[in-house]
Amino acid sequence: MTSIGQIFERTVRKFETREQLDSADRQAIYDLPYELHTVEANRYIVREGDRPTRSTLIVDGLAFRQKVTVDGARQILSVHIPGDFVDLEGSLLRYADHNVQALTRCQVALVPRDAIVELIRSRGKVAHAMWIDTLIDGSIYREWIVNVGRRDARAAMCHLLCEFARRLEASGMGSSGGYELPMSQEQLGDALGITPVHVNRILRELDREGLIEREKRFVRVPNWEKLRKVGGFNENYLHLDQVIPRPLSAARA
């Protein structure tokens, strides 16, 4: 689906919405050494405690972060799409504090840690773009806390569906009308902090109410505004329009 020549294409495109890169910056990214691998669905990409020597870039497919409590309950923390580095932390922190798993079969590019560290050191603007990425990830985590902490299952599910819709749409992988959501009901439960049985009931309820229409794992959203409202979804936290303000000048949006 994604040819070799375009491995870093999505990443560069994303970074360019975050910081004005020059051609040397772009080239430095394109020049990153990497090794392509295929990871089957559900296989681990990073394990808690790992001290990885390579960072993983998702080229194709979806992946998710998760953590397991001492008594075995799993909590999904975020979902990632092509163009995302899923363990930059591995290059910058000592060890991984959580797991990363492939949601679907993934094509990933493994980039040596040293190359990432050198890129960061030598290309300030690229580093800046990556940093902004981690800030936005942080913002998404915060909203996720609100979702599991303060919304009931129905609202939380709608919110989650809205988030996926907007993020997939923004990256050209679906429309506001509908999209493929390749998660099992158990995984949805792990994302929302509820049981799969309850996920099932909520989904059917939303279906019955006409808030969504399902066909296998394809979700159609007949009335975006209604779904948005039930989920209390406000997309600001995704910072989809994020562009770095020009330094030292009062840039206007």
Next chain:
Amino acid sequence: MTSIGQIFERTVRKFETREQLDSADRQAIYDLPYELHTVEANRYIVREGDRPTRSTLIVDGLAFRQKVTVDGARQILSVHIPGDFVDLEGSLLRYADHNVQALTRCQVALVPRDAIVELIRSRGKVAHAMWIDTLIDGSIYREWIVNVGRRDARAAMCHLLCEFARRLEASGMGSSGGYELPMSQEQLGDALGITPVHVNRILRELDREGLIEREKRFVRVPNWEKLRKVGGFNENYLHLDQVIPRPLSAARA
């Protein structure tokens, strides 16, 4: 408590555990322009939607991040201690996606956004240290998601108490034996995603079981190991020992 000359002391000390700074780096931080202010408990430091022109550094006191859902429920997202910049996002993202409030009366230093941006641009290592800070914040958010999503109220409360204990201890503001936790039971509830009534019952239960001893808002931990176990607390995610690995060489811990 903190004299003018030491405004950036804690911040520098923190950054030095994250990256090898040279004297020019340190000086650049000390030279940051700022304005000192006092913020009363519960007053807002940043409001969602703000486009702040200054970043706020906590010099003394505690602050917390929070978000309010459409139907008025508040979720506390994190608690911050002296030395933390509580709205770096304000300098790097377009607008604030959440609120920051003073937990206790705070002394804060307001640093102009442009000065922060310039510091980041000119002092790569300082920027790096700050970035690592945002990565660690991200890690704490992830654990917080697990806490509200997958732990019952009792375990979540113990986990929260453990987190505070370790963080306060690490910054010299309390010992593992006990510490001042200046949060109302309502605020604790907002942090855990439960009602203040339930917080009360859980705290009394923990008290009765001998897991904690309370005196006003001072919490004593007679048996750390027991509390740790009930909370399923593993401090790795705090990255308290974080030191940046030497670039391009196989540094050993």
Next chain:
DNA sequence: CGTTAGGTTGACTTGATTCAACAACAGTGG
């Protein structure tokens, strides 16, 4: 010394879990 915020407690309700059974479906191997 009244006012207010925070803490405590009981009775009742509810959203979500648990347990258990079964249906639909995909993949596998005989």
Next chain:
DNA sequence: CCACTGTTGTTGAATCAAGTCAACCTAACG
């Protein structure tokens, strides 16, 4: 090509953790 097996989805009944409502208590404070 079909039986076997495992995963995912569906449903009902019973139970439980947490929420709601409401009252009252206490300490701090102007």
